[in-house]
Amino acid sequence: MQGKRKPNGYKEKRGKQAFKRNISERKKDYVVFEEEFGHLEGDTIVGIHHKSAVITLVERLSKAIIALKPEGRKAVDIENSINEWLQSVPKNLFKSITFDCGKEFSNWKSISNTNDIDIYFADPGTPSQRGLNEHSNGLLRKDGLPKEMEFNQVNQGFISSVASKRNHIPRKSLNYQTPLEVFLSYVNGKFCLA
Secondary structure, eight states: OOOOOOOTTOOOOSOOOOOOOBTHHHHHHOTTGGGOSOEEEEEEEEOGGGOOEEEEEEETTTOOEEEEOOSSSSHHHHHHHHHHHHHHSOTTSOOEEEEOSOGGGTTHHHHHHHHTOEEEEOOTTOGGGGHHHHHHHHHHHHHTOOTTOOGGGSOHHHHHHHHHHHHTSOBGGGTTBOHHHHHHHHHHHHHTTO
């Protein structure tokens, strides 16, 4: 079943998201952004009846997918899941995250301040600015997280296994290495002296 269409001239009544950093600022902050490891693109995949969600983060250079299961779809649930995950990885491994303009990411300042990571937002209505993440979401949907699924009925282990399956498939764009191999090569190269 399709979602309800919005009539012409429809105004969003749920409020607007507070000040956010635009994606255009990312190029100023990170001049070699295209060749630099540690930049993530983020989004959510929503389950049936819009009751549950899965957070997807994709590292741009390695194309490694990280899938997280929050407690709910609210901004505080998304914030808690991302903070918990970022606390479990080495500090300063990731430099930035680029989200869409969804209200689920409205607690971005807390994520940024807690983890010392820059957060940017794509322009409204332009999913192509986070094309890798949108493509990865489609692959995850195909591999085991369909729109008809109730994500509250599955655990983090299942969601991680779907992402892991995709991370173990060699890609031509990575010289036939898997995203996981490329990700680990960057991590080992960056932290081997630590």
